[in-house]
Amino acid sequence: QVQLVESGGDLVKPGGSLRLSCAASGFTFSDFYMSWIRQAPGKGLEWVSYISSSTTYTNYAESVRGRFTISRDNAENSLYLQMKSLRAEDTAVYYCARLPRGCAGDCYLDSWGQGTLVTVSS
Amino acid sequence: DIVMTQSPDSLAVSLGERATINCKSSQSVLYSSNNKNYLAWYQQKPGQPPKLLIYWASIRKSEVPDRFSGSGSGTDFTLTISSLQAEDVAVYYCQQHYSSPWTFGQGTKVEIK
Numbered sequence: 001q002v003q004l005v006e007s008g009g010d011l012v013k014p015g016g017s018l019r020l021s022c023a024a025s026g027f028t029f030s031d032f033y034m035s036w037i038r039q040a041p042g043k044g045l046e047w048v049s050y051i052s053s054s055t056t057y058t059n060y061a062e063s064v065r066g067r068f069t070i071s072r073d074n075a076e077n078s079l080y081l082q083m084k085s086l087r088a089e090d091t092a093v094y095y096c097a098r099l100p101r102g103c104a105g106d107c108y109l110d111s112w113g114q115g116t117l118v119t120v121s122s
Numbered sequence: 123d124i125v126m127t128q129s130p131d132s133l134a135v136s137l138g139e140r141a142t143i144n145c146k147s148s149q150s151v152l153y154s155s156n157n158k159n160y161l162a163w164y165q166q167k168p169g170q171p172p173k174l175l176i177y178w179a180s181i182r183k184s185e186v187p188d189r190f191s192g193s194g195s196g197t198d199f200t201l202t203i204s205s206l207q208a209e210d211v212a213v214y215y216c217q218q219h220y221s222s223p224w225t226f227g228q229g230t231k232v233e234i235k
Binding site: 061062 | 160162164170171172173174177178183215217219220222223224225226227228229
């Protein structure tokens with residue numbers, strides 16, 4: 001079955017950097033658009049970024065554009081989120097999620113990982 | 123950005139009774155060329171990630187119980203749980219994927235009365 005396992009969350013100081021990973025299994029990773037969604041503690045969901053199946057297209061929320069970079073390695077079945085210039089307001093659980101087969105950046109999210117916690121604090 | 127507004131913020135329903143959650147978008151999420159509403163519903167139980175329930179506003183994901191249904195078009199949408207079960211206690215979110223940035227409603231917490 002579809003499995004998405006995030007890792008890399010940690011406590012980091014403001015201005016610091018962090019790289020999140022998402023290991024995918026149970027499906028042909030290279031066929032699917034992927035996305036990152038975050039959820040601040042006790043708050044709602046916020047879309048962060050998505051990337052096309054071939055890495056050609058990426059898109060970012062305004063709140064992270066220029067600071068975060070989404071990437072993927074289809075040979076390794078892995079999705080990444082490089083985060084820099086981190087701020088307190090980036091504190092959240094970060095979820096990796098998959099879009100359905102055949103969908104571009106205009107689809108819902110049909111599978112989610114368990115999430116990894118990023119805490120930005122001095 | 124399209125703003126998604128859910129109502130109510132929370133509701134308490136007796137077991138076996140109907141629960142209704144509304145979601146309103148600040149602009150239409152109906153794509154006229156394919157007549158699809160770019161609206162999804164998710165369920166998030168405590169300590170768990172969100173789970174897709176409904177997509178294209180009214181299509182239930184295969185393993186989702188048929189007591190869950192979605193309706194609406196354009197800017198007004200509804201998620202209905204026809205007979206609330208204990209395992210349905212959760213926060214429910216609507217999401218538009220019509221245009222970037224994708225946006226979510228603030229969530230509706232469903233509890234047992």
